[in-house]
Amino acid sequence: MQSASPTKPVEAAKPAAPLLKGVAVHKEYGKVHAVRGIDFAIEANSYVTLLGPSGCGKTSLLRMIGGFEEISSGLIELDGRSLAGLGAAQRPVNTVFQNYALFPHLNVRENVGFGLAYRNLSKSELSAKVDAALSMVQMEAMADRRPRQLSGGQQQRVALARAIVNEPRILLLDEPLSALDRRMRKDMQIELKDLQRRLGMTFLHVTHDQEEAFALSDRIIVMNDGRIEQQGAPADIYRKPATAYVADFIGGANLVPGRIVSVAEDTATIATSAGEFACPAVSGLGAGDEAVLTLRAEQVELSASSGIPAKVTHTVFRGSEWLVETTLEDGTEISLIARDEGPPEVGATVGLSFEAGRGWIAAAGNGG
Incomplete structure (x- = not known):
């Protein structure tokens, strides 16, 4: 009688490596310690918010990821590769700034296609990519307008289209809703989350607004005085704050x-x-x-x-x-x-x- 071959144990699936990782990230401006040796990991295809008051270090961290500031010490990796030595233009990262930073002398189509002009694309390829990005943010009908002819919400859509047309691995958003009125902020929150889901892209969003962070995020990183107080799902941070600071800052417990x-x-x-x-x-x-x-x-x-x-x-x-x-x-x-x-x-x-x-x-x- 032939003996049965031993059954191989089923190996547990290894967790996917994070898209973006920071280890002991520190940033100094002279004697000011803006970011104090923090660790973080951000998964692919997620909406993550850096949340905290003014001066807590969240914008400094975003600028280090985007390549606009050098790290004083520590390591930031994207797709397992260090970003050290890479300028902003060399990173597969795009940023939507608080003031949108649109070129006033260019129309919507030209603004969106500006970054593609250096990628050796044919006119038809460039036009197709611009059309797709404008369609994604529902701005096709205003392609020939200048920024001054647009509302704040429309300008933000153009800034988003200009960022996503380059197909970055991660999109950075620096207080993107702060210039909008309350009603428009509510509408754009829905649009931003819907856009992130449709693109399947990772968004890293900076804000001081707790309500905004909860409406948008899969994960929230709460910062204070250059440190991370807590990071996790919005419901966990609300119901299970790690510290008195988080409990008070998130909804005033x-x-x-x-x-x-x-x-x-x-x-x-x-x-x-x-x-x-x-x-x-x-x-x-x-x-x-x-x-x-x-x-x-x-x-x-x-x-x-x-x-x-x-x-x-x-x-x-x-x-x-x-x-x-x-x-x-x-x-x-x-x-x-x-x-x-x-x-x-x-x-x-x-x-x-x-x-x-x-x-x-x-x-x-x-x-x-």
């Missing part, structure tokens, strides 16, 4: 300071002025560590007779709901959402409560 009493697997118990609470927690905390209990306004419930005592300080009508601001006995401020017919009176004493499983314990202060 309520922060109740305290100290860790004990840790068990993914849960920690924190002692605060309002009592002890056992909640899911960020990894790495230990007994005795300073931490913060983070609660979103929509996670806090209002009670007239039980719960954590608080005094109502302000109420703000927001159409379908009320924002109610309260203060605990130690001065800690807690905001919540009330959806009843009316909020409690300012000055009233109320009780606050929340489900332990919906709270989250983050590290105190900033990361890094």
